[in-house]
Amino acid sequence: MDLERLYREHVDAVYGYLSFKLRDSQAVEDLVQETFLAAHQGLNRLHSVNSPKAWLLTIAHNKLVDFLRRRPVHLPLQAESLAAAGGEAANLFAQEILEQLAEPERTIVYGLYVEGLTYRELGEMLGIPEGTVKSKAHYARKYLYNWLQGGSR
Amino acid sequence: MTKPQEEYMDLAWGLLYDTLSPEERALALRLAASEPAFLEALQLELALKKELTKLKTPIPEGVKLRVYAKIRGTMGQALYRAVLRTVLETTMPKMLGWVMQIFERSVFVSE
Numbered sequence: 001m002d003l004e005r006l007y008r009e010h011v012d013a014v015y016g017y018l019s020f021k022l023r024d025s026q027a028v029e030d031l032v033q034e035t036f037l038a039a040h041q042g043l044n045r046l047h048s049v050n051s052p053k054a055w056l057l058t059i060a061h062n063k064l065v066d067f068l069r070r071r072p073v074h075l076p077l078q079a080e081s082l083a084a085a086g087g088e089a090a091n092l093f094a095q096e097i098l099e100q101l102a103e104p105e106r107t108i109v110y111g112l113y114v115e116g117l118t119y120r121e122l123g124e125m126l127g128i129p130e131g132t133v134k135s136k137a138h139y140a141r142k143y144l145y146n147w148l149q150g151g152s153r
Numbered sequence: 154m155t156k157p158q159e160e161y162m163d164l165a166w167g168l169l170y171d172t173l174s175p176e177e178r179a180l181a182l183r184l185a186a187s188e189p190a191f192l193e194a195l196q197l198e199l200a201l202k203k204e205l206t207k208l209k210t211p212i213p214e215g216v217k218l219r220v221y222a223k224i225r226g227t228m229g230q231a232l233y234r235a236v237l238r239t240v241l242e243t244t245m246p247k248m249l250g251w252v253m254q255i256f257e258r259s260v261f262v263s264e
Contacts, residue, residue: 003224012210015212040228097204112166149197
């Protein structure tokens with residue numbers, strides 16, 4: 001797979017994840033660029049990965065961590081982030097769902113439901129053991145199940 | 154309601170995101186038809202999927218094109234530098250290596 005195809009097929013996922021984590025649109029744009037440049041440099045490793053999307057999101061996450069180390073900023077709640085980006089009213093309930101959670105559960109739930117990443121892929125992406133992702137996902141789900149059934153909507 | 158078991162959560166999620174093996178898929182479908190706790194987990198997973206996929210944020214077309222142009226530009230610059238370095242290294246006398254270093258500093262680093 002060449003860079004153009006990789007970009008065409010997965011730029012939405014990378015952009016979506018970075019926009020979910022940061023409200024700074026210029027920083028998001030720069031990080032998307034850095035992610036794909038890094039991917040291009042490591043393109044020979046692509047044949048050994050199961051999911052190019054998960055591989056790119058791992059690179060994007062690492063770029064984000066580096067960026068925040070260089071320039072610590074407040075990580076907004078999803079609602080703030082989307083409101084800043086002009087999020088639609090239809091997304092308000094989805095934002096409310098994620099606001100029920102702290103990190104890293106929020107990112108895990110985002111990865112599971114928005115991008116369809118597996119526990120293993122999320123573990124690689126976030127640099128934590130698969131078992132930890134699984135237990136945090138179970139905790140988050142139980143919380144969200146109760147919340148959904150509690151008629152909070 | 155009884156709290157859905159954790160295996161049911163994973164199985165229901167796997168069914169919705171198509172990550173199950175054929176055996177797991179058969180089990181999930183069997184449970185959906187016969188096990189109320191699994192059906193409940195499936196309904197809750199479906200509700201979460203339906204709501205949360207609304208958070209997908211596609212990159213605006215203008216940004217998509219601009220970022221790709223920047224990526225290509227950066228890659229082109231890197232290629233140009235590598236080619237220029239090779240050409241200069243093979244064509245210039247060794248003693249002029251320091252000239253190249255100054256050239257690189259002034260042209261590339263401060264650009």
